[in-house]
Amino acid sequence: MRVILALAVLIFGSTGGEIAITYGMKATGEPARLRPRALLQFLGRAVCNGWFWAGVPLMALSFYSLLVLLSWEPISLVIPASALSYVVGTLGAKYILGEQISPARWAGVLLVCAGVALVAAG
Amino acid sequence: MPNEKRLRVKTLVMVLAMVVCANSGDLMLKRGMSQIGAVQLNASGLAHAFRLTVTNGTIWGGIFFLTGFMISYMTVLSWADYSYVMPAGAFGYALLTLLAVVFLHESVSPRRWLGVVLICAGVLLVGQTKPRTTAVTSEAVA
Numbered sequence: 001m002r003v004i005l006a007l008a009v010l011i012f013g014s015t016g017g018e019i020a021i022t023y024g025m026k027a028t029g030e031p032a033r034l035r036p037r038a039l040l041q042f043l044g045r046a047v048c049n050g051w052f053w054a055g056v057p058l059m060a061l062s063f064y065s066l067l068v069l070l071s072w073e074p075i076s077l078v079i080p081a082s083a084l085s086y087v088v089g090t091l092g093a094k095y096i097l098g099e100q101i102s103p104a105r106w107a108g109v110l111l112v113c114a115g116v117a118l119v120a121a122g
Numbered sequence: 123m124p125n126e127k128r129l130r131v132k133t134l135v136m137v138l139a140m141v142v143c144a145n146s147g148d149l150m151l152k153r154g155m156s157q158i159g160a161v162q163l164n165a166s167g168l169a170h171a172f173r174l175t176v177t178n179g180t181i182w183g184g185i186f187f188l189t190g191f192m193i194s195y196m197t198v199l200s201w202a203d204y205s206y207v208m209p210a211g212a213f214g215y216a217l218l219t220l221l222a223v224v225f226l227h228e229s230v231s232p233r234r235w236l237g238v239v240l241i242c243a244g245v246l247l248v249g250q251t252k253p254r255t256t257a258v259t260s261e262a263v264a
Contacts, residue, residue: 018204025199026256034132039197046196086209093205100255101205104247111244112209118237119215 006069007081013062014082015089017055019096024051026097079120086113126252129201133253136198137207140191141214145221147187154181202253209248216241 028049031042046052069078090109093099101109157178161171175181198207216238222228230238 018208021196022199022204025196028200030201031197034197039193042200043193043196046200086212089208090205093203093208097204098256099203099205102251105205105209105251108244108247108249108251109205109209111240111247112212113244115237115240115242115244116212116215118240119219119234121237122231122234 003069003073006065006072007078009065010062010069010082011085011088013058013065015085015092017058017062018089019092020051020055020058022093022097024049024055027051076121080117083113083116083120086116129253133198133202133206134249136194136202137210137213139194140198140207140211141217143187143191143194144211145214145218147184147191150180150184150187152184154178154184203255206248206251206253210245212241213245216245 025046028042028046031038066078066082086109090101090106094101154175157180158171158174161167195207219230219234219238223230
């Protein structure tokens with residue numbers, strides 16, 4: 001039970017954090033140019049966005065949960081299980097960020113999820 | 123459409139930068155921490171480990187690359203879909219396996235090879251889709 005709970009914190013923390021950061025970055029808008037000066041101004045605007053700072057603690061929570069899980073269970077179980085975050089992240093992208101997930105993208109996400117689970121299981 | 127192509131190329135370049143920075147950063151951190159050795163979990167042990175980490179060049183290299191990862195990740199998410207970037211970034215797992223075989227001569231189990239094949243197929247499929255499906259919220263005027 002506690003493993004499932006920690007896994008849920010890991011998955012929802014990381015995807016929630018990444019979705020918040022994506023939201024913040026979309027609100028920031030893309031940099032005018034990919035030059036150092038323009039990039040610095042862009043990063044400055046990004047860290048002034050509240051959504052960015054909503055994402056960071058969520059990701060830190062998720063990382064802490066990963067450390068706790070690794071102290072309970074072997075890495076060959078923890079990382080494959082965390083590959084579920086690809087599916088959770090895609091659902092979040094669809095329903096929270098309003099991205100269109102075509103059948104090809106869904107198929108690709110599922111293949112990546114299975115592949116990461118297999119690679120991490122060794 | 124040239125605009126569409128430009129979007130695709132700059133997204134792919136950024137995702138590649140993300141993957142290279144994340145993998146190099148992780149490898150350097152791991153190498154740096156193994157130079158330091160196991161950390162004792164008490165006040166003097168942690169203080170000692172802290173002194174060793176901030177004076178270790180390999181660890182600073184790792185931090186440099188992980189900062190590069192964060193910057194390229196934030197930059198690509200300012201224009202591309204999260205559901206495009208996230209699976210595409212998994213290409214790193216496949217790349218790490220290939221590097222381990224070529225440079226470290228590690229043996230890889232058939233199960234892991236199957237995983238690499240699935241990841242590559244999945245990344246290729248996602249790569250075919252449009253990198254951005256949402257409206258542009260604000261075009262930066264800098």
